[in-house]
Amino acid sequence: MSEEKKLTIVVTEDTFDKAMMSMFMATTAAGMGVGVHVYFSFFGLNLLRKGFQPELPEKYKPMTGHFMEKMKGMGINSMDDMMATATELGVKFYACSTSMGMMDVAVDDLVDGVTVLGAAGFIDVAIDSDAQLFIG
Amino acid sequence: MADENIDCRGMMCPMPIVQLTKAMKRMESGQVLEMMADDPGAKEDVPAWSHRTGNELFETKEEGDLIYFYIKKK
Structure with a gap:
């Protein structure tokens, strides 16, 4: 604890359940004094787009x-609100640069x-973390 | 007896912990927070939060579905 x-x-998907789950874990951990780093890749990148509203998958x-x-x-309010709370609590967000290229997302869209950053940049952040969660 | 109170009735995880964290940020070291919650998960979550942050949970009272937590800021 010292x-x-x-x-x-x-986070590799953009559905409502996965989006909210990632922010529940992120805000809670940050509230417990844990340094939290969230990497959004593939469809997960959509969650970092301004104004994006996630929906439940398929039949749901x-x-x-x-x-x-x-x-x-x-x-619990919107995903926007949860992300703002996470930021306020010190959670750091990262966008996968390759996903940005694949999905035609510009820095200004985020x-x-x-x-x-790319994989190496995030691995550098992740490698000495105490726990990792994959939400996808 | 408490310096600050938060009412988390009706809130579900993670909001009680988010509100608890925000309240602690406003408070001074040594001050006491009274937290009211009825999320059944809070019974495990608040002690876990206390253990991890080092802020002392020194009393817990239950009245029906309602739980009162007393936490001293480190």
Whole structure:
């Protein structure tokens, strides 16, 4: 507990469940004094796009509004709000540069405060972390 | 007895911990927070948070579904 623990999270999908799960883990860990680093790759990159609203996958898609309503009743607002809370608590966001190229996403399309890097850059961050979560 | 109170009734994970973290940031060392919650997960989550952050959870009271946590900021 004397030295800061570190958690890295990799997110490769953009659906509502995975998006929210990543932010639940990130905000909670940051609140517990853990340094949190979240890398968004492949479709996960969409979550860093300004104004992107994630939806549930496939057959669950029509339930997205219902889920959001239920969550609002539990004090959980939108993905935007969760990401803002995460940032406020010191969570760091990273965008995969290759995914940006594949999906034609420019730096200006991303929310503020995101670091763009490749695999080596993120491995450097991740390699000495105490725990890793893969959400995809 | 508490210097600050937070009411997390109706909130589910992770919001009670987020609110707890924000309250702690506003408080001074040695001050006491009273936290009210009814998320059943909070019973395990608040002690885990306390263990990890070093802020002392010195009392827990349950009244039906409602749990009161008393935490002293380190």
